[in-house]
Amino acid sequence: TELDMSNARTASTVSVENVRDFLHHGRSAWETRRRIVGILENDPIFDKTRREFLTRTEKYERGLVLTDRVYELQTIHNWDEREVQVAISSIDEQLSIGLHNIAFQPVFMLQGGPVLVKKYGPLIATRAIFGCYMQTELGHGTNVSSLETTAIYIPETKEFEIHSPTITSSKWWIGALGKTATHGVVQAKLLLPGGKDMGPHLFFVQLRSLHDHTLMPGITAGDIGPKSNGGFAATDNGFARFDHVRIPKENMLSGFASVTDDGLYQQPPHAKLSYGGMLYIRANMVTGGGWLIAKAATVAIRYATVRRQGEREQDGLEKQIISYPSVYYRLLPILSRAYMFIQLGKTLTKAFDVMASRLKKGDASLLAEMHATTSGLKVYVSTNGVADIETARRSMGGHGYSAFSGLGRLYADYLPSVTYEGDNFVLDQQVVRAALKSYHAVFASSSPTVDSLSPSSAYLRYLVNPPAVPSVFAEKEWRDPVTAILVLELRAALVVRELVQNAEARDASANQRVSKAVTEAFVATQAGDMIKNALKLPGNDGKVVSKVFLLYLLTTVEGGLTDLLSFGVIGPGSGFKIHDPTRSLRLAIKSLCEELLPEAIGLADAFGFTDWELDSALGVYNGKVYEALWERAQSEPLNQSEIPAAYQQSIKPILQRGQKLVASGKAKL
Amino acid sequence: TELDMSNARTASTVSVENVRDFLHHGRSAWETRRRIVGILENDPIFDKTRREFLTRTEKYERGLVLTDRVYELQTIHNWDEREVQVAISSIDEQLSIGLHNIAFQPVFMLQGGPVLVKKYGPLIATRAIFGCYMQTELGHGTNVSSLETTAIYIPETKEFEIHSPTITSSKWWIGALGKTATHGVVQAKLLLPGGKDMGPHLFFVQLRSLHDHTLMPGITAGDIGPKSNGGFAATDNGFARFDHVRIPKENMLSGFASVTDDGLYQQPPHAKLSYGGMLYIRANMVTGGGWLIAKAATVAIRYATVRRQGEREQDGLEKQIISYPSVYYRLLPILSRAYMFIQLGKTLTKAFDVMASRLKKGDASLLAEMHATTSGLKVYVSTNGVADIETARRSMGGHGYSAFSGLGRLYADYLPSVTYEGDNFVLDQQVVRAALKSYHAVFASSSPTVDSLSPSSAYLRYLVNPPAVPSVFAEKEWRDPVTAILVLELRAALVVRELVQNAEARDASANQRVSKAVTEAFVATQAGDMIKNALKLPGNDGKVVSKVFLLYLLTTVEGGLTDLLSFGVIGPGSGFKIHDPTRSLRLAIKSLCEELLPEAIGLADAFGFTDWELDSALGVYNGKVYEALWERAQSEPLNQSEIPAAYQQSIKPILQRGQKLVASGKAKL
Ligand SMILES: Cc1cc2nc3c(=O)[nH]c(=O)nc-3n(C[C@H](O)[C@H](O)[C@H](O)COP(=O)(O)OP(=O)(O)OC[C@H]3O[C@@H](n4cnc5c(N)ncnc54)[C@H](O)[C@@H]3O)c2cc1C
Numbered sequence A, B: 001t002e003l004d005m006s007n008a009r010t011a012s013t014v015s016v017e018n019v020r021d022f023l024h025h026g027r028s029a030w031e032t033r034r035r036i037v038g039i040l041e042n043d044p045i046f047d048k049t050r051r052e053f054l055t056r057t058e059k060y061e062r063g064l065v066l067t068d069r070v071y072e073l074q075t076i077h078n079w080d081e082r083e084v085q086v087a088i089s090s091i092d093e094q095l096s097i098g099l100h101n102i103a104f105q106p107v108f109m110l111q112g113g114p115v116l117v118k119k120y121g122p123l124i125a126t127r128a129i130f131g132c133y134m135q136t137e138l139g140h141g142t143n144v145s146s147l148e149t150t151a152i153y154i155p156e157t158k159e160f161e162i163h164s165p166t167i168t169s170s171k172w173w174i175g176a177l178g179k180t181a182t183h184g185v186v187q188a189k190l191l192l193p194g195g196k197d198m199g200p201h202l203f204f205v206q207l208r209s210l211h212d213h214t215l216m217p218g219i220t221a222g223d224i225g226p227k228s229n230g231g232f233a234a235t236d237n238g239f240a241r242f243d244h245v246r247i248p249k250e251n252m253l254s255g256f257a258s259v260t261d262d263g264l265y266q267q268p269p270h271a272k273l274s275y276g277g278m279l280y281i282r283a284n285m286v287t288g289g290g291w292l293i294a295k296a297a298t299v300a301i302r303y304a305t306v307r308r309q310g311e312r313e314q315d316g317l318e319k320q321i322i323s324y325p326s327v328y329y330r331l332l333p334i335l336s337r338a339y340m341f342i343q344l345g346k347t348l349t350k351a352f353d354v355m356a357s358r359l360k361k362g363d364a365s366l367l368a369e370m371h372a373t374t375s376g377l378k379v380y381v382s383t384n385g386v387a388d389i390e391t392a393r394r395s396m397g398g399h400g401y402s403a404f405s406g407l408g409r410l411y412a413d414y415l416p417s418v419t420y421e422g423d424n425f426v427l428d429q430q431v432v433r434a435a436l437k438s439y440h441a442v443f444a445s446s447s448p449t450v451d452s453l454s455p456s457s458a459y460l461r462y463l464v465n466p467p468a469v470p471s472v473f474a475e476k477e478w479r480d481p482v483t484a485i486l487v488l489e490l491r492a493a494l495v496v497r498e499l500v501q502n503a504e505a506r507d508a509s510a511n512q513r514v515s516k517a518v519t520e521a522f523v524a525t526q527a528g529d530m531i532k533n534a535l536k537l538p539g540n541d542g543k544v545v546s547k548v549f550l551l552y553l554l555t556t557v558e559g560g561l562t563d564l565l566s567f568g569v570i571g572p573g574s575g576f577k578i579h580d581p582t583r584s585l586r587l588a589i590k591s592l593c594e595e596l597l598p599e600a601i602g603l604a605d606a607f608g609f610t611d612w613e614l615d616s617a618l619g620v621y622n623g624k625v626y627e628a629l630w631e632r633a634q635s636e637p638l639n640q641s642e643i644p645a646a647y648q649q650s651i652k653p654i655l656q657r658g659q660k661l662v663a664s665g666k667a668k669l
């Protein structure tokens, strides 16, 4: 196995360094990362060898120990916020502090209003208070407008009274609320004097004493219990009920709206500006998803390189499983999506920064486009990412199901990304709404023009100026990315048109179909840019990396074949007469995979993960997977004594009952 | 929520009793089940309320306590083997005893040979010894012929010497081996005097002392550690190495082959007969998968009935989420697959019994067909089942991710079914091989006939006698099951023909495509029979249940659209001219779903699960999901003290570091 791995490294022609710098946004960013990961992995506190054996409570406690240590290290090494972020993300745990950093703090800073920000901003920035973002309730998640928690304004004392009238109004799922947070931003229905219901607004509420961590009067809170598949174990997702809890009026986050002393509602002129922050998390989820898929791809590709099983080759050895079509056809597309999403994340972050700086100047014109793009991509990346991690795990056969493979843990923690920050099936509706809006904007005039189309709806130009499409593509045409981009954009245009034409009677999965087509059209054009970009890499590296993006495009076309065939963009065959019109595409995918196969290890190494980061017996850099599995198994708690406690308690009684039955002659065969 | 549930029950028109008896194979089988489940759920030993909080070791120990108790109850209530089976399956845990009952015992009884069976059969039947099935090694799973464990025959002492020459020859993944089993059936490479390698054979080996459970001399064994997502926690999948362990010659399982005293190899005349047992597990996996999907469907449908979210309706209440197309379109097809697979399991068991009784008479003619069918169905049911459980869980939004939803646990335990008993991607190859064999048998003669086609390859008749197919089907034609069956069989025929024509250059996913098409064609014809069968149910019940099977058919057609369009069986549209040719199918699915919606609760109730069996806060019979979630959360260990231990250890230091930073004026905003 060691030899297989070093042979594969020798065979790979890409420069791991060049591609790594490309993925990591330059040599210096990579070196920062290496430096920080190096510090953590050499610090015994960040040891991972026993974490599979911890109870949930221990995992929660360990999460906070790691958090404390990261900030201690920050002081020691004088890390800036970006460096701390690198440290936290490389720990590979869902930490409670994440909610403070990613949800609580940005919302507070963007919406808090100047008074509150001045007072609490420094405490939040230094984690002198530990915050959580309290929106979801037992009874409501998606439908925020129906949240039941109330905030009644009391003009006499200039206070709000936060109250949970029902069991379903209990805040629920709130990360870090269970046992950790001292403060929270609470979504509550603002009720003005006279009972006027202004809908949900945000309030800053202290939850626990800063002296002894006891709950503040009137607040009941706790942890909501374990999660599916053992995911999110380190986070104390919690519940809370408020019993007429009073907070000062200034604690309303006034960036969006405020209440005058005597109870009148006021909205600032640029209320919309504060929305921008909400898109931040979704934009980040693209990058995050990309790197997670990259981990899964690294582990599975490495294992598939050293695992030999089945047919013997001339050298007498069994084949490396990565050489089986049914294995590489599963793994290489995953690799290609990791590359795609990592690059896409960079583009999106750039776009986000442009939007944010325009917003600061009072210009909200990019907001709608950003909203449409991030909704679609959030759905797309999380749905694919969850599926890809599982596909990678499954490709490893039985050993993939060992906790020591590491991918089960990634899966369990990543799984809820399809639900939080907007349930994917609900977000699909937003993508469709945006698409329809663009469509109607184009066709509102009698002579439609395409000038006003934003990048996310550029595909609609094909409805105005239909391209000439040959409906049969040869293998060699598929090798040109232009073909895939063309058919994917065309497909988006046609499914949207179909939806418009059937507006009165949508079928049951129409939104999912349209959302996917529209997002894939957008990503396809991005892939086109990335290929141009990749070709700037020195020599051979550019060629190889651009093939990775092409593989993304072709497998995406394959996934969209039903639409493409339905609308005659490709094909069709006709019954018993002709051959499968999808065959040229399938063969193009196969030959592309075969060209990429020798590069797979190099392309995976280029992600730059250390063994500590992967924490997988099957993904070890040196390929010695069997030694790693063996060693890890020895540390299983059950193996610490030869005779398990269950022997006296149960096994012996079971055996003895059988012996008695046999002895009594009552054993039937 | 309670009211929503009782309203739904009132609205449902099916007779829960009739459909339940139909699913459970008659009233008396149902009553047996009810009686046994009733005994278990009222026995405090089988309490499930704390199992989410147990450590892996505790889960293992609990598994054996339950096992012991089941057999104690067997004695008390005088249960027969079938009744014990009902008890064990209703416990909803992967128990180590399962390996004894399902793998070890059948293999031993079928292959053991008369001497061994006489000596050990009674001990095995009464569990006076506890067995495991030891095939897989660290280095080999799929490729059994390359197993490394050796069994050298020593004529001098008439013994075999079992030996593990390498680390990769360690037995691995063996259920019940880790800490429990006293004996095992070991696959080892038989080496005759002179070194002749006869390939893997089966040997009966004692692993642990029956006196004190210590490992026998020369044997090293232990647990392989935790599994992904916390699955299979109660089973001690284990490893073992043999250091020149001697066993008597009679311990070779001689049903398939034996060795004479002086070391000559002998095969009995009907060696093939012993193969049959292998198919037993796979056949059982169809039924088992069906009932698991049924559980997931019950939980998700119940929750979707009482969960209200989003748009308000005339009565001022938000919509029940099951009324959203994107929710029912996910859940009702799952319900339909549960119905299908449960019924399919019965057919398969019947076919298995016919085959087994023929085998007993020395007639192996049904073996090949049974092998082809069970391979395909094992892949099909497990792949769909795993996906369906996750789809059901995800449909429940955030609360679905709580461990208290119960579906994460089902998923984690069922997940490896895609890997064990033949990795699905490898089994696909067998399905394809069988299909090609049938194809060539038909076309071997110059005037092909279809008379010899077995049920699993009946679809090939369409290549000999092509049917007249209109390539556009109206919604009303889809309502006739004949349409779906026709197009699914035709598709199988065409993809197989395509494969034959491209034999020299298969694309990378050809096997998966063909296997799916072939299996779905077979299942489609079965669905046709089931619809006929269901219509025998009294009046309305028959109509409703047959719609469930029709929904299975139509969504299966939808999943096969790429093939159907490629080969012109359906459609095609042509570019910008005409509408989506798949629309009539999509609308047929939608209207069928809408007709089934009011019946969903009744159809789910008909599975007959109790709250104890489901063990899900979201699937409670009375619909009081929020109370159930609240109550369960209170029992979380972290909630047993107000201040967590982590406060002094980590939270306080984090907060204090922040306070110091703020005080020192170093806090940057
Ligand atoms: C791990 C995790 C961490 C979380 N952390 C936080 C946190 O820190 N703070 C916080 O406030 N919240 C948090 N949440 C809650 C999260 O935001 C919600 O789970 C999410 O918004 C979905 O809402 P829901 O769970 O109520 O699902 P629901 O809205 O009840 O959805 C259930 C089902 O109904 C469907 N559905 C709902 N509405 C519609 C509609 N209008 N049209 C069509 N279909 C619909 C959905 O698609 C889904 O299938 C967290 C959740 C998880 C799982």
Ligand SMILES: Cc1cc2nc3c(=O)[nH]c(=O)nc-3n(C[C@H](O)[C@H](O)[C@H](O)COP(=O)(O)OP(=O)(O)OC[C@H]3O[C@@H](n4cnc5c(N)ncnc54)[C@H](O)[C@@H]3O)c2cc1C
Pocket: A307, A309, A310, A311, A321, A324, A326, A327, A394, A395, A396, A397, A398, A399, A401, B099, B103, B133, B134, B135, B136, B139, B140, B141, B142, B143, B172, B173, B174, B175, B232, B237, B416, B419, B420, B421, B422, B423, B424, B425, B426
């Ligand atoms: C929960 C669980 C319980 C188990 N219990 C037992 C038990 O009690 N007793 C026992 O003996 N075993 C047991 N096993 C082992 C199980 O039988 C094997 O995991 C299974 O046979 C697959 O073999 P493998 O794990 O070696 O995968 P591999 O064969 O290594 O497969 C790895 C990958 O390579 C691919 N591949 C392998 N060969 C080929 C080929 N020829 N062509 C194309 N692709 C190929 C596979 O599709 C897969 O993607 C258990 C496994 C699990 C997960």
